[in-house]
Amino acid sequence: MTATVTVGEFSRLTHLSVKTLHHYHEIGLLAPASVDSSSGYRRYDTAQVDTALLIRRLRELRMPLPEVRQLVETSDGTEREETLRAHLERMEQELAHTREVVTSLREMLTPGQPALDVEYRFIPAFRAYGVRDQVERELIGPWCERTFRQLGEVGTARGIFATSGATYSDEFFTDDTGEVVAFLPVAPDQEPADGVELVDLPGGFFAIAVHAGPLTDFDRTYGALGSHVAEHCEVAPGPIRELYVVSPGDVDDPAAWRTEICWPIQRIPAPKG
């Protein structure tokens, strides 16, 4: 047996504010059992308490309302599980990320610049197996993992063991989404392969810094190199490159990783007096 109650009472039963209940009604997420046509007063059924509490819990987990709606509206248990699992996974990732950031933050607040060795190099044009994609910043980790495994497989099947790398468009950094091209250098006469394209990377001068260790401080090296370039060089158009000299695919120990960041420049600057 159930009974109907006013918004205020329902608010007390569910610990959702009246404003929130109005909002959920408006967007059709949790409509009252009935609405008085003359006064406009809402009446909720006590049977709706469970749904309301479910919604409240999901919102506590910061689940976006569209997803909440999906979950609440599906009766299919499997689909529910799936949506929920996906959300929890995202939260786990966020958490891991948080830990990383905290680590690097500590280093930043106890200052002491890591020395930055900038090297100038001319890199000739070369051909490579490439995978081109529009990638969102957040998803770059999994994307790289997938893509470099794929490139690695294609490469080893053909006896190629070059240092792979990637180019990142400016928008990738500034708009949090943009073109990324993962590449594995090959001989100029290399034959095409399934699933990857043949790309030609232009040659040019680069200011290059090596980032050693895990990626927590990566942006600092970027910033330092970029500052250096701004101070001593003329920048050239074209995307920034990274070369994965020692990568997660090579060794497990993050401390051993080495990434070269290559910033395109017009020419090698004259040494200052």
Added chain:
Amino acid sequence: MTATVTVGEFSRLTHLSVKTLHHYHEIGLLAPASVDSSSGYRRYDTAQVDTALLIRRLRELRMPLPEVRQLVETSDGTEREETLRAHLERMEQELAHTREVVTSLREMLTPGQPALDVEYRFIPAFRAYGVRDQVERELIGPWCERTFRQLGEVGTARGIFATSGATYSDEFFTDDTGEVVAFLPVAPDQEPADGVELVDLPGGFFAIAVHAGPLTDFDRTYGALGSHVAEHCEVAPGPIRELYVVSPGDVDDPAAWRTEICWPIQRIPAPKG
């Protein structure tokens, strides 16, 4: 030595979007080193990269901009540490909370109502030592811990070992902040004590449900009791009470905890046919 760069370049150095940089300029969080008075073009100094990266990291941790500003503007290391520590603590709490919610969510999605025994009781008016406060929902845990320890100390010093409890105003639940009164019943002629006030709790009828175990599912018991009351009783004005029959202060094992939720009603309803 430093150099100045345009927004676009600075954006590339810091991985903050141009829009974001504009915003930070507008709110005065990170003003460019100079602004061309005729064209309005911003110029940033490469020395600002570090600050920008610090801000970016803090924002990744969802730190609100006012706090970020505070942290960035203070040069005092101790104060920085303090702000940061406070923020991290909040995040840890949030995390713990998340775990709880996830646990209870699982239970909710695999349905099976926990049986709810509702009991009707008349509770006479009584006097108590009380601590009254405006409390925010989020902070209720620490508040209770503090307050009941205090009440406990005052009580034991006077040989009082009654079951303590608290009243929660409606606003506490519906607006996430409201008056809470923690109380420890005493004899009518009890003398005042330092740090606590003497309060008189009115008598009346209550519908009472026992919530057993940890507090993860607390809101469900609330909802179920409230629904029951809406279906079978006439509600009475006055705040809801909780009685901590077996509390965290008594035993460590959450499974042993017992909380009585007392919902004020007008009278004991006649049993239905």
Added chain:
DNA sequence: GGTTGACTCTCCGGCTACCGGAGGGTGGAA
């Protein structure tokens, strides 16, 4: 039957931390 007071309604604006786009001015190279 009128009045009170608690409750409810809708509508509008505001909050955070930006994003997207329109419409228009700038700067350096060809």
Added chain:
DNA sequence: TTCCACCCTCCGGTAGCCGGAGAGTCAACC
């Protein structure tokens, strides 16, 4: 000069609500 990439400001929108204004409603009390 003309191009094009870059930059400017201003306006509006986003999510998930909150706060308040102004007005209607409900039940109780006198």
